[in-house]
Amino acid sequence: MSDEGRAVVAAVKAVAERLEAERSHLTELDSAIGDADHGGNMARGWSAAAEEVAELDDPDPATVVKTTGKTLMSEVGGASGPLYGGSLVFASAELEDGVTAESAVAFAETYLEKVQDRGDATVGDKTMVDALVPAVHTFKKSVETDDLSPVEALAKAVAAAERGVDFTVPIRASKGRASYLGWRSVGHQDPGATSTLYIMEELLSVAQEELEVAEEPTVDAASPTVPDGEEATED
Amino acid sequence: MVGLVVVSHSRKAAEGIAEVATEMGGDTRIEPVGGDGQGGIGTVPDDIVDALDAAEEGDGVVVLVDLGSAVMNADVAIEMSDADAVVADAPVLEGAVNAAVAATSPKATLDSVREQAEAARDVDKL
Numbered sequence: 001m002s003d004e005g006r007a008v009v010a011a012v013k014a015v016a017e018r019l020e021a022e023r024s025h026l027t028e029l030d031s032a033i034g035d036a037d038h039g040g041n042m043a044r045g046w047s048a049a050a051e052e053v054a055e056l057d058d059p060d061p062a063t064v065v066k067t068t069g070k071t072l073m074s075e076v077g078g079a080s081g082p083l084y085g086g087s088l089v090f091a092s093a094e095l096e097d098g099v100t101a102e103s104a105v106a107f108a109e110t111y112l113e114k115v116q117d118r119g120d121a122t123v124g125d126k127t128m129v130d131a132l133v134p135a136v137h138t139f140k141k142s143v144e145t146d147d148l149s150p151v152e153a154l155a156k157a158v159a160a161a162e163r164g165v166d167f168t169v170p171i172r173a174s175k176g177r178a179s180y181l182g183w184r185s186v187g188h189q190d191p192g193a194t195s196t197l198y199i200m201e202e203l204l205s206v207a208q209e210e211l212e213v214a215e216e217p218t219v220d221a222a223s224p225t226v227p228d229g230e231e232a233t234e235d
Numbered sequence: 236m237v238g239l240v241v242v243s244h245s246r247k248a249a250e251g252i253a254e255v256a257t258e259m260g261g262d263t264r265i266e267p268v269g270g271d272g273q274g275g276i277g278t279v280p281d282d283i284v285d286a287l288d289a290a291e292e293g294d295g296v297v298v299l300v301d302l303g304s305a306v307m308n309a310d311v312a313i314e315m316s317d318a319d320a321v322v323a324d325a326p327v328l329e330g331a332v333n334a335a336v337a338a339t340s341p342k343a344t345l346d347s348v349r350e351q352a353e354a355a356r357d358v359d360k361l
Contacts, residue, residue: 037277073311074281077271079304081279082311118307176303 004099007210008064009053014202016050019043022198029191033178037078038191045076045085061099065092065107079119079176080192083128087114101143101150108157112136119175126173126185128192131164135200151211154204161197168193237338237348238264238290240320241331242309243301244277246270252299252328260335266290269305278305283312291318295345297334297352301327321345323352330355 019026019042027039049071053064065088072085091111094103112132121127138160142153168190176192178185239256243249249267256265268286271277283298290296296318300306306322313320323330330352337343337351 035276037275041277074272074279077273077275077277077279079307082304082307086307086311118310 002058002060004061005056005059005064007206008061008099009056009059010210011203011206012046012053012064012068013050014206015199016043016046018198018202019046019195022195026191026195029189029194032188033173033181033185034191035078035177038080038195041076041078041080042084042195045072045080048072048075060096062092062095065089065095080195083115083119083192086118087111090114101153104150105140105143108136108139121175124171125175126168126171126178126190126193127175128190128196130168130171130190131161131193131196131200134164135161135196151204151207154200154207158197158200158204161193161200165189165193165197236263236292237294237343237345238266238292238296239331239334239338239348240266240268240283240286240290240296240298240309241327242278242283242286242298242305243267243269243327244305248301252331255328256331256335259332259339261339263335263338264290264292265331265335278308280308280311280315283309284316287312287316287318287320291316291320294343295319295321297338297345297348298322299325299327299331299334299352319345321349323349325352325355329358 023039023043025039026042027036030036030038049068052071053067056063056067069085069088069092072088073081076085088111091107091114094107094110097103115132116122116129119127119129121129123130123133135157139153139157142148142156143150148156169188170186172183173179173181173185241249241253243252246269249269253265253267266286266289268282269278272279272282287296298309298320300309300322309322323334333355334348334352337348
């Protein structure tokens with residue numbers, strides 16, 4: 001349990017570092033079609049979350065995720081607070097019995113459901129949902145139908161999210177601040193979809209590192225085979 | 236009495252709107268809230284929770300909001316707060332004025348105040 005918790009803390013730290021590195025890029029994207037605060041909001045929120053979770057005493061994964069979400073909710077003064085933070089808090093309940101292939105799928109689905117419910121957006125609205133939906137669906141299918149390991153499934157999901165981000169470029173925004181621009185939002189990549197991809201990329205890289213470090217598979221009833229040597233599947 | 240909360244991305248805008256609505260609102264409790272908590276433009280749920288708690292006098296609270304993330308953060312705050320609160324799907328200033336007037340009625344309920352706020356959507360100016 002504590003190993004899993006530590007891995008999730010490492011993931012939050014990795015996300016915070018990545019978003020800090022991408023701060024100006026995200027701000028640039030958000031300047032084109034939004035209110036130019038996404039880079040700052042995300043970097044600030046996740047860095048506060050990384051500090052909060054580092055303070056936790058031997059936490060379980062659900063507690064780390066919940067703490068991250070709560071911190072985002074109070075630190076991010078924009079839509080990303082309720083969307084990222086609120087959805088993490090809500091979905092963290094799925095990880096209460098630890099991180100398994102099965103609970104990770106449930107977490108991803110619940111997270112997506114909450115984002116869509118809160119933001120009232122569907123695929124094609126030019127939002128983070130355009131990256132999330134293909135990612136979550138791909139993750140679920142990879143685990144449940146294709147019998148891939150969770151890390152292989154996550155790699156597939158990241159590739160799907162990347163295509164989702166590309167998909168946001170040519171479409172017109174119909175949700176969020178970008179929708180005020182109408183046709184002028186066409187041709188710009190959505191900042192929320194982009195930050196969603198960055199978060200997933202960091203989760204993948206931490207998951208790969210953690211499993212390479214862990215010689216022995218974590219106790220995991222849902223996925224009997226844990227590959228010992230990760231081969232990231234490249235399309 | 237039914238209380239009101241006005242949520243805007245700008246704290247100043249929320250205060251100004253509450254000021255306008257107060258002229259028509261008699262003793263109605265109208266709480267303005269807004270800003271990102273760090274002096275910038277935005278909304279945060281924790282501040283909205285405080286406003287909801289301050290506006291709740293036993294008959295519920297109608298929440299007026301400006302833009303997208305204010306709606307989301309108001310929803311989050313309502314989930315966090317013990318106040319019996321609903322968001323009105325209404326223009327923020329006109330809705331606040333309508334709601335303030337509706338709240339002064341002795342028969343005012345949470346639903347009647349919200350309905351009056353939402354009626355402001357159909358008011359033509361010209």
